[in-house]
Amino acid sequence: MNHIAGLMTSRIYLSHDQVIRKGDSADNLAFLISGKLQVVDLTEDGREIGIQFIHPGTYFGELSVIDGKPRSASVISVKTSEVAFLPNMQARELIFHNPTIAQRLMTHFAQVVRAASSQRTLLSIPNAFQRVFAQLQTFVMVNNQGAVIEGLPRQHEIAIMVNTSRETVSRALHTLMKLNIIEKQGSMLIVKQPEKLKQAATIGIDDTEVPKK
Numbered sequence: 468m469n470h471i472a473g474l475m476t477s478r479i480y481l482s483h484d485q486v487i488r489k490g491d492s493a494d495n496l497a498f499l500i501s502g503k504l505q506v507v508d509l510t511e512d513g514r515e516i517g518i519q520f521i522h523p524g525t526y527f528g529e530l531s532v533i534d535g536k537p538r539s540a541s542v543i544s545v546k547t548s549e550v551a552f553l554p555n556m557q558a559r560e561l562i563f564h565n566p567t568i569a570q571r572l573m574t575h576f577a578q579v580v581r582a583a584s585s586q587r588t589l590l591s592i593p594n595a596f597q598r599v600f601a602q603l604q605t606f607v608m609v610n611n612q613g614a615v616i617e618g619l620p621r622q623h624e625i626a627i628m629v630n631t632s633r634e635t636v637s638r639a640l641h642t643l644m645k646l647n648i649i650e651k652q653g654s655m656l657i658v659k660q661p662e663k664l665k666q667a668a669t670i671g672i673d674d675t676e677v678p679k680k
């Protein structure tokens with residue numbers, strides 16, 4: 468594997484830089500070394516839809532390397548990120564001739580298909596507030612403090628994921644705080660009433676319950 472590292476080149480991207488552009492032809496497989504990226508697609512009328520975040524240690528840009536078709540989506544940098552690239556030929560060699568890599572790739576595809584199905588269901592929720600609540604639910608994990616959301620994406624990133632405005636995300640978060648369903652503690656959100664969050668995502672929130680101040 469060491470010879471692979473020698474074939475890779477790396478590049479730094481600043482926040483909002485485009486790492487991959489939808490429709491371009493592919494000449495490499497990419498690997499995120501540090502930072503954070505987001506896979507986004509554009510609708511016909513130019514709106515961005517966030518598909519998935521990419522975290523360090525993950526490769527991306529594999530679809531076009533495998534099928535030789537143009538890039539299926541764009542990938543943008545959410546914060547300063549370092550990305551390493553492996554040229555197409557070596558990437559294909561690795562994918563098609565190394566059973567361990569091929570197996571990992573299949574597991575990766577299974578995760579991608581599952582996540583894509585869930586996000587599609589989430590995006591079919593007609594109410595934008597409920598879409599935000601449902602998206603928040605997908606970030607919840609349980610640690611020794613109970614149900615928490617660590618590393619909450621920024622409001623505009625959530626907005627892109629659930630196809631709404633940043634203002635709607637902000638209002639939805641404030642509503643949950645007013646109802647004491649979530650509480651901000653530093654960079655973490657504590658989900659004080661997980662059942663209520665679930666309920667908000669599935670049936671919504673009754674406006675009359677929200678304290679005016």
Ligand SMILES: Nc1ncnc2c1ncn2[C@@H]1O[C@@H]2COP(=O)(O)O[C@H]2[C@H]1O
Nearest residue numbers: 506519527528529530531538539540583
């Ligand atoms: N639904 C998805 N879920 C996760 N990653 C995706 C999804 N669609 C596209 N991508 C990634 O975005 C990349 C865009 O370029 P590629 O099509 O080469 O490869 C793609 C994948 O790595």
